[in-house]
Amino acid sequence: MNKKVKKNYMTKAELLERLLTYLKNSDLEVGDKIISERQICQLWNVNRSTLRSALRRLVEEGYLEAIQGKGYFVKKRKVNRNLQDLKSLQVVLKEQDRKLKTKVLRQDIIYPDKKLCKIFKVDEENPILELVRIRYIDDKPALLEYNYTDLKKCKGLEKVDFSNIPYYLALELKYNLIPSKGFQEISLTELRSDEAIIFDKSEGDNFIYMEGKTYDSSDEKIPMEVFKSIADPDMFVFTSYMKFVEKGESE
Numbered sequence: 596m597n598k599k600v601k602k603n604y605m606t607k608a609e610l611l612e613r614l615l616t617y618l619k620n621s622d623l624e625v626g627d628k629i630i631s632e633r634q635i636c637q638l639w640n641v642n643r644s645t646l647r648s649a650l651r652r653l654v655e656e657g658y659l660e661a662i663q664g665k666g667y668f669v670k671k672r673k674v675n676r677n678l679q680d681l682k683s684l685q686v687v688l689k690e691q692d693r694k695l696k697t698k699v700l701r702q703d704i705i706y707p708d709k710k711l712c713k714i715f716k717v718d719e720e721n722p723i724l725e726l727v728r729i730r731y732i733d734d735k736p737a738l739l740e741y742n743y744t745d746l747k748k749c750k751g752l753e754k755v756d757f758s759n760i761p762y763y764l765a766l767e768l769k770y771n772l773i774p775s776k777g778f779q780e781i782s783l784t785e786l787r788s789d790e791a792i793i794f795d796k797s798e799g800d801n802f803i804y805m806e807g808k809t810y811d812s813s814d815e816k817i818p819m820e821v822f823k824s825i826a827d828p829d830m831f832v833f834t835s836y837m838k839f840v841e842k843g844e845s846e
Contacts, residue, residue: 604642610649613639618658618669625671629659632666657832673832674732678781681774681809683763684730684738694733699758701727704746714808715745716817722746724753726762729793736794737830743821772811772819779807781833784825794827803828 605613623629632650635641650667653659660670676687688695705725712719724746730738742762744752748770755765766772784804791798803826808818 603640604645605639607645607649607652610639610641610645611652614649614653615658623669625669627669628665629667629669671733674737674830676831676833678779678833678835681777683761685761688732696731696734697758698729698731699726700729701725702753702757704753707743711743711821714818714821717745717747724749726757728757732830735830736827738824738826739790739793740824741822744819745817748819766819772813774809774819775812776815777807777809779805781805786825790825796827801828802826803831803833 618629630638632643632646635646636643650659650661654661654667657670657673659667661667672691674688674691674693680687682690685695703725704722706719707715707717707721707723711717711723712721715721715723717723724742724744726740726742726744728740728742729736730740732738744766746752749766749772752765752769755769757765763774782804783801786794786796786798786800786802788798790802791800794800794802796802804823805826806823807821809820809822810817811819
């Protein structure tokens with residue numbers, strides 16, 4: 596009796612690595628169709644169920660788009676933002692070969708509410724700059740950003756043309772303020788009607804909500820800025836680095 600020969604199929608981890616190399620080294624552009632499931636199985640000795648699992652993973656991670664009855668297509672990847680990274684959005688996008696444009700919606704002098712008074716340790720008569728911008732990534736609205744700065748600490752900041760000069764660059768050049776640490780909270784929010792118009796979405800859609808504070812090394816008690824922003828979840832993925840420390844080991 597002939598014994599069945601067991602095929603040594605590629606594992607899912609090996610296949611994912613092979614598929615990512617294929618996407619990286621091929622001439623495929625965004626919107627192009629990748630080779631068929633049948634071709635992949637034949638070329639790389641892949642089990643069909645393993646392949647479909649790997650393809651689903653690449654869809655979930657934003658590498659591919661699945662169109663029923665047509666196949667899998669190369670998709671523009673989401674912007675990866677590391678939560679421990681203090682790099683500006685402009686720097687992050689340049690590293691990921693993406694294009695950033697900024698539109699200033701408002702640049703007003705306001706007077707702080709109780710929350711801002713407590714954070715900046717100022718009274719209600721202290722002028723604050725409120726900067727509101729839409730950040731476009733590859734010409735698509737991706738982020739609605741609010742920045743608040745103490746104008747007694749940064750006199751004249753309200754005169755800066757933020758449509759041409761990046762916010763953090765202005766703080767560094769004019770006031771020698773360079774981010775050294777920050778705190779950020781992330782949650783979900785529902786779009787208001789005015790926000791939905793900006794993003795060309797529907798009122799009530801779930802978006803990423805972020806708020807936090809940024810400090811410079813000269814003052815680690817009072818922040819150089821307070822921010823909040825609303826981000827399109829179709830455009831961003833957030834990552835975090837975790838280090839496990841053995842008991843008794845210093846960080």
